[in-house]
Amino acid sequence: MQDLVVIGGGVWGVSAAKAAVDEGAGVLLLETRLGVGSEATAKAGGIVTDLLWNAEDQAWVEESRRLYAATSEWARDATMLQRLGMVTLADPRRHHLLKAQAAALQERGIPAELCTLNELAHEFPDLSVVAPDSLGLWLPGDWHVNPTQYCQIVADQARRQGVEIRTDHRVRRLRIEAGAVVLEGPGEPIRARRVLIAAGAWTRRLVATAGLDLPLRPYRVQLASLAIEPGHHFPMVWDLATDTYIVPDGPRAMLAGDGTRLWEHDPDTYDQNGDRDFLDGLAEHVPTLVAAGARAHVVSSWAGAVGATPDRRPLLGFLEERVAVACGDNGFGVMRGPAIGRLAGRMAMGAESVRPHLDPKRLPPSEFAIRPGFTLEA
Ligand SMILES: Cc1cc2nc3c(=O)[nH]c(=O)nc-3n(C[C@H](O)[C@H](O)[C@H](O)COP(=O)(O)OP(=O)(O)OC[C@H]3O[C@@H](n4cnc5c(N)ncnc54)[C@H](O)[C@@H]3O)c2cc1C
Structure with missing residues (x-):
């Protein structure tokens, strides 16, 4: 049985898998596409800016900058980020x-x-x-980053630390059993003690297969x-x-x-x-x-x-005892992704306390107006 399965190999999921293995967990990362960083992460403009309305986001940008810079230095790949202003x-x-x-x-x-x-x-x-x-x-001080390059480098680091990464693997269904979560997809079902779903815009669809719901549109x-x-x-x-x-x-x-x-x-x-x-x-x-x-x-x-989420804040934490989520990027998740992913991975492993204001169950999963997250106004 896996300690932790991370579903989704975007900038949030890859960062989470790396943080969890840093905590000593056995980690399996599953990704639908043929490579990590292939969906929203690959399509992003790559802007990393301090011009944000929320203090927590600003702190995540600061931490993400450190993580992007450290990753670029580790790979000796100066093309991953450009200090354009x-x-x-x-x-x-x-x-x-x-x-x-x-x-x-x-x-x-x-x-x-x-x-x-x-x-x-x-x-x-x-x-x-x-x-x-x-x-x-x-x-x-604002940057442009290549988030797919970041994902590939962090995936490489994580693999060296023992994370198994299976691409071309779409999880079709989650089943919550006593003592385990069972993931159905291609091949044999996978059993995990804990699952962290960082499947971006697909997260609500996936948790619904286990009868769960989220305020995510x-x-x-x-x-x-x-x-x-x-x-x-x-x-x-x-x-x-x-x-x-x-x-x-x-x-x-x-x-x-x-x-x-x-x-x-x-x-x-x-x-x-x-x-x-x-x-x-x-x-x-x-x-x-x-x-x-x-x-x-x-x-x-x-x-x-x-x-999108109703309050434009991410959904981070546990939906069920063994099922955690990290989603709700509200359209600007590259600039905060390394820090949010790290927090989610640590939370999933119990190395970080849960944050009530980010709790995925804090708001009802009802219809709500979608508003852009990357704005100047609160
Ligand atoms: C056009 C565009 C421009 C943008 N520009 C910026 C920008 O300049 N700056 C910024 O900060 N943000 C920007 N963003 C937002 C940013 O791209 C996202 O916030 C960020 O990539 C979210 O990362 P993620 O890991 O949550 O999601 P994703 O990168 O979408 O990763 C989720 C992964 O989960 C996988 N997955 C889904 N379902 C399953 C399943 N059932 N089984 C296995 N795997 C599954 C998907 O294949 C995907 O790879 C932009 C987005 C777009 C589309």
């Missing part, structure tokens, strides 16, 4: 939001600078296309890769007015997103391509953010499934 732009109606954020960040000791458009364009001439009455908040987030001419230099940019963001991706490409679709989607059947209106929105907005946008063209676009 991020500018958040606000039109005059939203200047007050940026000013409040700047003051709060500075109070926390985070380098954060309010800049006029002139000042920004002086530093990054590509931003000279932005409306001149915009205000920018410059966070030089899957929704769809889109991103596109745009080819640009070389010779441009700009940071990550997030425009509050249009909710469009761009991320430089090497000298000839950028990622661009704004495509959150805030209604429930079936994680097994949602459309994984970018919508026409999403791409039309990018064609309109990206050229107003960077000069490189004027001649950019879309090379590919995609959508991934993420999970």
Whole structure:
């Protein structure tokens, strides 16, 4: 019998498996896809920012940064993270939001600078296309990470410590018996003392097979890769007015997103391509953010499934004595993933006390409005 089975090999599940083996547990990780970090984790923009409305999230970002950096150093792979910095732009109606954020960040000791458009364009001439009455908040410490690379490296570390990782293994059903949880899927049923379900947008569907429920609603987030001419230099940019963001991706490409679709989607059947209106929105907005946008063209676009919770906080802890969950990323789970996964793995092994405010049973599993998690407002 396994000590702990972690279901889901995204950034949360892989981080949890590593934390559990660090505690001396025998761990088996099961993942539907052919490799770890293949679903939402692979589709993410990879933004890691301090610009968050919740203090606990801010602390998780700080810890995740440490874990990303340590992983990159361990693998001697400097390509996993890029210290690009991020500018958040606000039109005059939203200047007050940026000013409040700047003051709060500075109070926390985070380098954060309010800049006029002139000042920004002086530093990054590509931003000279932005409306001149915009205000920018410059966070030089913000990063872009490659979360799939992180998952692959952490999986490698975990394997060396004894974690068994089975990919191409979709758990179809959970059965709770006296003294064990039985997992049905391909091959012989697997028996575990404890199970941690970190199956992202699929978590509610999976716990339902054991007669359990969660306040988690899957929704769809889109991103596109745009080819640009070389010779441009700009940071990550997030425009509050249009909710469009761009991320430089090497000298000839950028990622661009704004495509959150805030209604429930079936994680097994949602459309994984970018919508026409999403791409039309990018064609309109990206050229107003960077000069490189004027001649950019879309090379590919995609959508991934993420999970909303009623209060936009994660669901971490036990649903049953032997069944723990780690889900409810609310669309910004890469920047907090290493820390949340670690906490979940330690909680599942009893090395960390449960947190009542994250308890997966704290809210009824009823219908609720899906709201974006990555916003400035509480
Ligand atoms: C387009 C897009 C852009 C985004 N940009 C950002 C960003 O810039 N910054 C940020 O912080 N976040 C971003 N996110 C959100 C981020 O991707 C997620 O919050 C994060 O990846 C969640 O990680 P996870 O491990 O919980 O989920 P996932 O990565 O989805 O992992 C869950 C895993 O569970 C597996 N699984 C499911 N069911 C089963 C089963 N029955 N048996 C076995 N395995 C199973 C799945 O195959 C999957 O690999 C973005 C998301 C999208 C879609």
